[in-house]
Amino acid sequence: MAGAAKRDFYEILGVARDASPDDIRKAYRKLAMQHHPDRNPGNKEAEEKFREAAEAYEVLRDDEKRRRYDQFGREGLGGAAGGPHFSNAEDIYAAFQEIFGGMRGGRAGRGAPGGFGSIFEDIFAGGAAGGGYGQQRGASLQVELSIPFLESAKGGSRTIDLRRARACPECRGSGARPGSHPEKCSYCQGHGSVVSRQGFFTMQTACPRCGGRGEENRDPCAKCRGTGAVPESARIEVRIPAGIEDGTRMRLSGEGESGEGGGPNGDLYVVVHVQPHEFFVRHRDDVILEMPVSYSQAVLGSTIEVPTLDGKNRLKVPRGTPSGQILRMRGQGFPNISSGERGDLLVRVVVHVPEKPGRREExxxxxxxxxxxxxxxxxxxxxxxxxxxxxxxxxxxx
Ligand SMILES: [Zn+2]
Ligand SMILES: [Zn+2]
Incomplete structure (x- = not known):
């Protein structure tokens, strides 16, 4: 366990105790980028640092939590873990994405189902009870999508069928039989929290029975057996933007499983895999194509027909073109996913040498x-x- 000597949150982020929220944000961003698991696949130390930074930031970004931490240290934050409560691993990722947007680019590690989440699951499992006083964010889901090369250039849309837990329509997610009245929680007498003593401190934590709601249902909804959620088959339309790269992870906010106790829904992540093409290879927003020409075409010059992302097109091979020369067809590459500006088609002309020339040719x-x-x-x-x-x-x- 790495928890033997827990480091100070300010020390973890490398900021002064009176650092401004902006400084804290910047420091976290820097560390998160540096130790991001997508960039350090399999690196336990980076994982630990990334988790540590997220934990520190979760507290110091919040005025109220920061004040309590300054005054009482980790104990002031309550809960079994004595630290922030992400209800699950996806929360860290979601919080990170919300603040800084996605991390695009790096192919490594991206797209493994649950790859990101699993890093945190062990660490935060069980320590998530306190959180939003009974409100739990729903779990996020991930699906993989494989699309043809040309579709990644033009964009399109796909329908995804999935099963997910959604709020029970019978009880509207409350878990109580319609018409029944929830009763005061017998454990916390309706306070929603319980107080315990530890050394000098009295700690207030969410009630373990009602999760902080202060009430409990002794008359559960028959349809969802009191869980508040039922499985649902959903059909979701996913728009694929033109120019999408292999391994891109798209986030569909709120399309995951329903939250508990009025908590927000989880998200749906769609990982897009682009199938390789017979002739084309993508390089950034350019497309590379190898095109054989005959010796006479290269020496005398000629106009040849080449495949492009948009169909057939003509290309002029100038007189005296050496084998291996790259001819650029401007604006015939991939559209840039953010600017829409198109890259080029790079045609590498290779002089074809016949293995067995005909009699006349010879x-x-x-x-x-x-x-x-x-x-x-x-x-x-x-x-x-x-x-x-x-x-x-x-x-x-x-
Ligand atoms: Zn129900
Ligand atoms: Zn209670």
Whole structure:
């Protein structure tokens, strides 16, 4: 356990005790970016630092919690863990996303189902009772979506079918039989909280029986057996933005499972996988395409037909194009997901050499070989290009 010596929240964030909210925010952001699990897959130390920073920030960002912490330390925050209460792992992620927006870009680690959440589940499991006094955020769900390469360029929409727990329509999520009246909680006498003593401190924590609501139901709803939630089959329309990258995790706010005790719904995350294409490879917003041309097309120049993201198009191969040359077709790449501006199509022209030339072809090539400049034949012959002149010189000095 890493909990042996718990560090001071200010020390964790590396800020002074009188740091402004803005300084605290900035310090947290920096640490969170640095130790983000997506950037440090499998790194236990980074995980621990990321969790620690989130914990510290959760307290110091809140005026009331910060005041209590300054006065009483961790004990002042109440609850079994003596720290902040995320009702589940997704909350940290959600809080982080809310404040700073998503972390886009890095492919590593993104998209493993539950990969992010599982890091925190162990740590926060069981310590989540206090929180929002009976209000619990619903669990988040994640689905994976695989789309064809060309669809990632053009965008589109998909329908996702899923099952999730939603507020029971019979009791509207209360868990009580309609028409019945909830009664005062017998454990806390309706206070919603219980007081306990620990050393010098008296601590107030949420009632373990009613979760802080102060009332309990002795007459549960028949439909949901008092849980307040029922499973539901949902069909959700997901819009896929043009230019989306492989591994992008989209968040559909509130489309997860219903919250408890009036808490907000969880979110639905959609991880998009882009299938590879037979000819195209994406590089940032550009598309790379390798295109064979014949020797004569490269020497004499020609107009060839190339596939693009938008269908067939014509490309002029200039006279004397060397094999391997990249020809740029402006604005024929992917739309940038935020600006909409399109990248380019980069066509790499490769001179095709026939393995088995036909009889007539061979005849002509033999004639050609009699008249062409031979840049890399043994020393002393003919005139060559700059490269072959240098190569000859290099051989001489070997
Ligand atoms: Zn119900
Ligand atoms: Zn109670």
């Amino acid at each position: 005849e002509i090539v033999r004639q050609l070989s009699e008249v062409e400049a031979k840049p890399n034949t043994p020393i002393g012959s003919g005139k060559g290009s700059g490269f072959f002149d240098r190569l000859r010189e290099y051989f001489e000095h070997e």
